[in-house]
Amino acid sequence: MSKVANRTDWADEDPDELPAQQILTNKDGSKTFISYRFNDDGKKVKVARRIRTTVVKEHVNPEVAERRAWPKFGVEKGHPAGPSFDTTSVGENIIFRPSVNWKAQAKEAEKTGEKGGIKDQLKDKKVKCRICSGEHFTARCPFKDTMAPVDEATGAPGDAEDDDRPQAGALGGGGASYVPPHLRKGGAGAGERMGGKYERDDLATLRVTNVSELAEEQELRDLFERFGRVIRVFLARDRESQKAKGFAFISFADRGDAARACEKMDGFGYRHLILRVEFAKRTT
Amino acid sequence: MRPILLKGHERSLNQIKYNRDGDLLFSVAKDKVLCVWFAANGERLGTYQGHQGAVWTLDVSPNTVLLATGSADNEVRLWNVKTGECVKVWDFPTAVKRVEFSPDGSRLLAVTEKRMGYLGTIVVFDICYGDGEGGDLNDQNDEPSLRITCEESKATVAGWGYLGQYIIAGHEDGSVSQYDAKEGEQLENVQAHEFDYQINDIQFSSDRTYFITASKDKTAKILSTRNLAILKSFPSDTPLNTAALTPKKDYVILGGGQAAMDVTTTSARQGKFEARFYHRIFEDEIGRVKGHFGPLNTIAVHPAGTGYASGGEDGYIRVHHFDKPYFDFMYEVEREQMRR
Numbered sequence: 081m082s083k084v085a086n087r088t089d090w091a092d093e094d095p096d097e098l099p100a101q102q103i104l105t106n107k108d109g110s111k112t113f114i115s116y117r118f119n120d121d122g123k124k125v126k127v128a129r130r131i132r133t134t135v136v137k138e139h140v141n142p143e144v145a146e147r148r149a150w151p152k153f154g155v156e157k158g159h160p161a162g163p164s165f166d167t168t169s170v171g172e173n174i175i176f177r178p179s180v181n182w183k184a185q186a187k188e189a190e191k192t193g194e195k196g197g198i199k200d201q202l203k204d205k206k207v208k209c210r211i212c213s214g215e216h217f218t219a220r221c222p223f224k225d226t227m228a229p230v231d232e233a234t235g236a237p238g239d240a241e242d243d244d245r246p247q248a249g250a251l252g253g254g255g256a257s258y259v260p261p262h263l264r265k266g267g268a269g270a271g272e273r274m275g276g277k278y279e280r281d282d283l284a285t286l287r288v289t290n291v292s293e294l295a296e297e298q299e300l301r302d303l304f305e306r307f308g309r310v311i312r313v314f315l316a317r318d319r320e321s322q323k324a325k326g327f328a329f330i331s332f333a334d335r336g337d338a339a340r341a342c343e344k345m346d347g348f349g350y351r352h353l354i355l356r357v358e359f360a361k362r363t364t
Numbered sequence: 365m366r367p368i369l370l371k372g373h374e375r376s377l378n379q380i381k382y383n384r385d386g387d388l389l390f391s392v393a394k395d396k397v398l399c400v401w402f403a404a405n406g407e408r409l410g411t412y413q414g415h416q417g418a419v420w421t422l423d424v425s426p427n428t429v430l431l432a433t434g435s436a437d438n439e440v441r442l443w444n445v446k447t448g449e450c451v452k453v454w455d456f457p458t459a460v461k462r463v464e465f466s467p468d469g470s471r472l473l474a475v476t477e478k479r480m481g482y483l484g485t486i487v488v489f490d491i492c493y494g495d496g497e498g499g500d501l502n503d504q505n506d507e508p509s510l511r512i513t514c515e516e517s518k519a520t521v522a523g524w525g526y527l528g529q530y531i532i533a534g535h536e537d538g539s540v541s542q543y544d545a546k547e548g549e550q551l552e553n554v555q556a557h558e559f560d561y562q563i564n565d566i567q568f569s570s571d572r573t574y575f576i577t578a579s580k581d582k583t584a585k586i587l588s589t590r591n592l593a594i595l596k597s598f599p600s601d602t603p604l605n606t607a608a609l610t611p612k613k614d615y616v617i618l619g620g621g622q623a624a625m626d627v628t629t630t631s632a633r634q635g636k637f638e639a640r641f642y643h644r645i646f647e648d649e650i651g652r653v654k655g656h657f658g659p660l661n662t663i664a665v666h667p668a669g670t671g672y673a674s675g676g677e678d679g680y681i682r683v684h685h686f687d688k689p690y691f692d693f694m695y696e697v698e699r700e701q702m703r704r
Binding site: 141143144147148150152153154155156157161162163164166167168169170171172173174176177178179180182183186 | 368385690
């Protein structure tokens with residue numbers, strides 16, 4: 081009753097005065113401490129902390145416990161308890177895992193560590209000529225002037241290498257360098273491309289090179305429209321000068337038309353230059 | 365595990381040792397300073413001052429009352445562990461390379477160097493512990509109770525066999541000999557290591573029935589105290605300075621590295637400055653712990669087997685507390701044994 085009578089109206093409370101700390105005992109044996117303080121903005125904050133005290137009993141050899149209390153002597157005389165920074169520091173964490181085949185594991189780790197050396201990477205690579213696949217540089221090839229370089233399209237050994245690569249990079253295939261997901265085996269085409277329904281059929285797209293600097297998109301469209309419906313004409317231009325960069329892409333609605341255009345227009349003279357037309361390669 | 369680095373010495377460590385309870389770690393180095401540390405947190409409790417030369421060796425009595433040290437200033441000193449006072453000095457004609465208390469602490473052996481016309485000797489003193497309260501500790505015998513002279517090859521290290529019955533000594537020529545601890549006669553002598561490769565360390569198992577020796581011939585061997593039979597052999601690829609037996613788990617820890625004088629001409633990687641762990645029974649190397657910049661001169665294992673400390677030529681002591689994988693490691697056969 082007296083409590084109620086003594087309670088003052090909240091409006092009469094002194095705003096600068098903090099209520100005394102309250103300690104409540106909870107059912108589970110823990111205690112709740114409720115205290116008040118002013119925070120940095122000068123606002124009154126209530127802080128409730130729940131603390132459970134547990135007694136941890138540790139058995140220590142009495143002699144050891146006694147030695148812990150020994151006063152320091154010698155150079156350390158008069159120094160406070162606790163490790164001093166000039167004599168004691170903590171080292172880097174060491175992962176120590178005993179293992180039977182420790183030696184093999186260490187060797188492997190050493191090997192991967194050595195991978196950084198370019199010399200080691202190239203150790204088992206041989207020089208290969210791009211013209212005749214012989215063991216010499218392309219520039220030194222005896223057939224340099226008589227044979228054209230073996231192109232990727234003609235099924236050069238380089239192609240086979242390209243096929244191997246995604247396999248090596250398959251998920252979980254240990255050790256190999258990073259291969260982006262869309263290049264991994266089985267990943268090709270699985271990822272959705274951007275562009276949605278407007279995705280172009282690359283099969284009906286021609287790449288035109290050796291285009292004059294002065295070429296216009298409309299002119300190219302007129303040239304190729306003769307073979308069929310042209311969906312898109314893209315002429316690469318320099319960003320600053322707005323001059324054509326020398327190549328363009330022409331997309332046809334129908335692949336048959338594209339094939340015909342490719343055949344007819346390859347070698348066509350346009351603005352004093354001979355066009356080269358071929359099917360565009362799918363960008364990867 | 366995260367090692368604690370103790371930097372209390374200016375020069376290379378010569379010996380470190382835990383007391384029997386494993387709470388204190390004592391260290392001596394070439395810089396005349398003796399340090400004692402709390403093994404748990406690396407706090408330095410104190411230093412003992414008085415030696416005038418490099419301190420080669422130390423040992424602490426089983427009851428952690430007395431500390432014995434042997435040094436290059438031809439002295440063996442006894443110290444009050446608690447206060448850091450020197451309670452006794454014994455003078456010798458040559459440097460003292462090794463001291464060790466007997467298992468009951470009643471006797472102390474000291475190995476003296478062969479030099480300047482003096483032969484290497486092993487001397488034994490009877491030790492008194494005063495009134496038991498830390499008083500009257502300076503009441504010690506002046507004369508040794510036993511003197512063994514090593515005529516053939518000087519002893520480099522020595523220790524007590526089980527119950528203080530034998531004195532086991534490792535020699536400069538790679539042999540190990542067994543002496544009667546009462547009469548001082550040589551009972552056995554075995555060429556345990558390659559001829560003329562010095563034995564650098566000898567450490568006993570907790571019951572002292574067998575011991576491990578580390579030699580310059582790149583091997584460590586476990587010998588039986590009773591008849592000096594070679595029980596196990598641990599080959600490594602570097603001269604060994606120290607070897608220790610781990611209680612609780614059946615491992616051994618070997619430490620070594622390129623000799624200090626060759627260090628500047630070899631890279632840290634080739635230096636092999638690692639503590640090597642071998643399985644005591646299967647003799648396989650099971651792992652290494654890196655850390656030191658120089659050869660490991662001394663390794664001490666916590667008497668309870670919960671950690672180890674190593675002292676290197678680089679002047680650092682690294683105190684390691686083992687963590688779970690260390691205790692969990694077992695061979696397949698051991699695991700099967702457990703299941704039964």
